Amino acid sequence: MEPTGHYGYNLANWLTGKGKSVVMVNPATTKRNKENRDNSPSKSDPKDALVIADVMSRGYYYEYTRQAIVFLQRLWSKLFCSLKLLHTLLAYQ
Structure with a gap:
């Protein structure tokens, strides 16, 4: 998921x-990937889900x-x- x-x-x-x-995936990573995918910063739920899945499949995520x-x-x-220290x-002494 993207926070x-x-x-x-x-x-x-x-x-x-x-x-x-x-x-979790970093929102900055998904933003860059979204623009690279179709050369458009357009936003839609299906596109966002695809981008997040793509970012995760490449290993760019961290365990929450x-x-x-x-x-x-x-x-x-x-x-x-x-x-x-104590x-x-x-x-x-």
Whole structure:
């Protein structure tokens, strides 16, 4: 899917909550591909779906991870680094 503001993320969160895999494509990549496809920047739902499928088939996508999971992973990483720093500081007192 191509992220479309908070609507795309809401749908992606709902799908991943139901156990479905979700991948995202960069809107800039689809825009360039759309113009290359037929030398026209025209926009339509069928053309957009075709362009997104083409971009994905070429491997230009990333796997979507629920935002809460990403937040917790970053929080854990910061906590781990802080504990490691504290351990190092205490070791050299």
